[in-house]
Amino acid sequence: MFESRRRRRKDILEIIKEFEEALEREFEEIFDRFLSHYETKSMWCSDGTLEPLVEVKEEEDKYLITVDLPLANLKTLSITGKYNVVEIRCQLKKDVRLDRWVIQRQTTFREYRKAVELPEDADVSKFQVRKYENFSIIEIVVPKKFRSLHELR
Amino acid sequence: MYYVEEYDGLTVFEAKEIKLKSPSYLMLGLPDTGLVASISASYMVDALGMEEIGGIDSYRYFPPITVIHNGEPKPPLRIFHKDNMLVMISEIPISPAAIHPIAFLIVDYARKKGIDHIVSPVGIGVPNRMNIEKPTVYWTSTSKEGEEIMEKLGVKKFQEGFIVGPYAIILKEAKRKRVSNIVLFAEAFIEFPDPAAAVEVLSILSKMLNVQIDLKPLVEKAEEIRLKTRELMLSTKKVLDRLKKGYERQLPLMYV
Numbered sequence: 001m002f003e004s005r006r007r008r009r010k011d012i013l014e015i016i017k018e019f020e021e022a023l024e025r026e027f028e029e030i031f032d033r034f035l036s037h038y039e040t041k042s043m044w045c046s047d048g049t050l051e052p053l054v055e056v057k058e059e060e061d062k063y064l065i066t067v068d069l070p071l072a073n074l075k076t077l078s079i080t081g082k083y084n085v086v087e088i089r090c091q092l093k094k095d096v097r098l099d100r101w102v103i104q105r106q107t108t109f110r111e112y113r114k115a116v117e118l119p120e121d122a123d124v125s126k127f128q129v130r131k132y133e134n135f136s137i138i139e140i141v142v143p144k145k146f147r148s149l150h151e152l153r
Numbered sequence: 154m155y156y157v158e159e160y161d162g163l164t165v166f167e168a169k170e171i172k173l174k175s176p177s178y179l180m181l182g183l184p185d186t187g188l189v190a191s192i193s194a195s196y197m198v199d200a201l202g203m204e205e206i207g208g209i210d211s212y213r214y215f216p217p218i219t220v221i222h223n224g225e226p227k228p229p230l231r232i233f234h235k236d237n238m239l240v241m242i243s244e245i246p247i248s249p250a251a252i253h254p255i256a257f258l259i260v261d262y263a264r265k266k267g268i269d270h271i272v273s274p275v276g277i278g279v280p281n282r283m284n285i286e287k288p289t290v291y292w293t294s295t296s297k298e299g300e301e302i303m304e305k306l307g308v309k310k311f312q313e314g315f316i317v318g319p320y321a322i323i324l325k326e327a328k329r330k331r332v333s334n335i336v337l338f339a340e341a342f343i344e345f346p347d348p349a350a351a352v353e354v355l356s357i358l359s360k361m362l363n364v365q366i367d368l369k370p371l372v373e374k375a376e377e378i379r380l381k382t383r384e385l386m387l388s389t390k391k392v393l394d395r396l397k398k399g400y401e402r403q404l405p406l407m408y409v
Contacts, residue, residue, distance in 0.1 A: 043383050053383050055344040068345040070379035096380065132283045136376060137345070139283075 049113040050096075052088070056116060063118050065140040071096065072112055072136055079140060081124030086140060087115045121145050161254045162213035165262055167206055167232070174237035176269040178362060181259065182242035183319050184389040186276030187341030188382055190320075192351035192371075193274045194242050197358070200366045203233035203240060209258065214251035220244045230255075238362065239266070246385070246392040247319045256322035260330055270299055271327055271334040272361075273320045274354040278343030288340035288350045290357055295324065296333035303335065306360055311338050313405055318396050335361075344390055346382040348375035 043051040076091040156167040182194025208228035291311035327334035341350035
């Protein structure tokens with residue numbers, strides 16, 4: 001009799017524990033879902049480089065990469081294309097320091113750097129650049145590789 | 154604390170008593186397309202030397218964040234006051250789950266404060282923004298008084314289109330509750346911060362509110378602002394994508 005009572009008590013404790021675990025999992029899921037709305041990556045690096053805002057759009061025959069480069073000296077712009085990656089580097093017109101910001105207060109920012117990975121059909125060796133100097137924005141046009149009808153079939 | 158009110162998982166508070174002169178305005182600075190509202194509202198607070206008097210916080214809808222400014226912890230959404238103006242500025246984008254309760258709270262708060270007009274500066278993403286030197290600003294309003302103000306200023310009316318996000322809900326709720334909401338739509342970059350669009354909004358607001366706002370420093374610091382607001386823009390863009398912001402580029406059903 002005592003044995004059966006102990007088993008029942010154990011069962012109840014196990015049920016409560018399982019319930020607690022399920023509740024914890026549910027809370028973690030809700031929390032993760034909630035935080036996933038926010039972008040948490042930092043766009044500043046302690047080596048003095050900044051990550052620019054980039055937008056990539058796909059069109060029928062090309063990819064359009066728009067890069068926002070405020071305070072950049074566009075004369076120092078360097079773009080290289082290798083494999084399916086376009087790498088953008090550009091120095092700033094002046095050094096930027098944010099002394100009130102505790103995390104990066106000792107860093108001097110001097111350069112933008114960003115590697116943009118495109119799909120395999122991007123012909124990164126044939127890119128073209130348009131500069132919108134009054135906005136400090138550049139547009140990189142990367143054509144898609146020509147595919148013959150035979151390949152498409 | 155002078156005033157605290159719980160509102161569906163949100164807490165709005167004021168640290169001191171305020172007296173609003175008439176006609177009174179509540180300007181909103183919630184992150185949206187081109188961060189037009191955030192940049193113009195922050196600049197307005199600085200330019201007019203407005204006083205921080207309260208804020209909005211939520212353990213349910215906001216991430217576990219405390220913002221520290223000048224060594225002091227602040228809520229993610231802060232309220233500023235001067236003369237006949239209140240300005241609300243959010244440090245974080247409003248998540249989809251928070252949009253409805255915050256919109257309802259803002260309209261309700263405006264009613265309780267006896268605000269004459271809620272002013273929403275909204276960025277309206279245009280794909281050819283790089284070919285536009287001076288962004289155009291359009292307006293819509295939920296009240297006759299708002300219409301009269303904007304017509305006197307000679308601003309173009311926003312005729313057709315969709316509006317998505319917190320400002321859309323505030324507009325509908327204001328109309329339902331008969332609160333005047335003037336929405337200023339400025340052409341802006343979709344993916345990048347756009348201080349030039351904020352300049353156009355502020356030049357209209359300075360006439361509307363009859364206050365002098367020196368916009369020269371904003372023009373001069375535009376690139377610096379763009380550099381410093383990249384992360385907020387990225388985070389806002391992520392939220393806007395979830396809200397299907399792309400709807401704004403679609404043509405609504407017309408001629409029926």
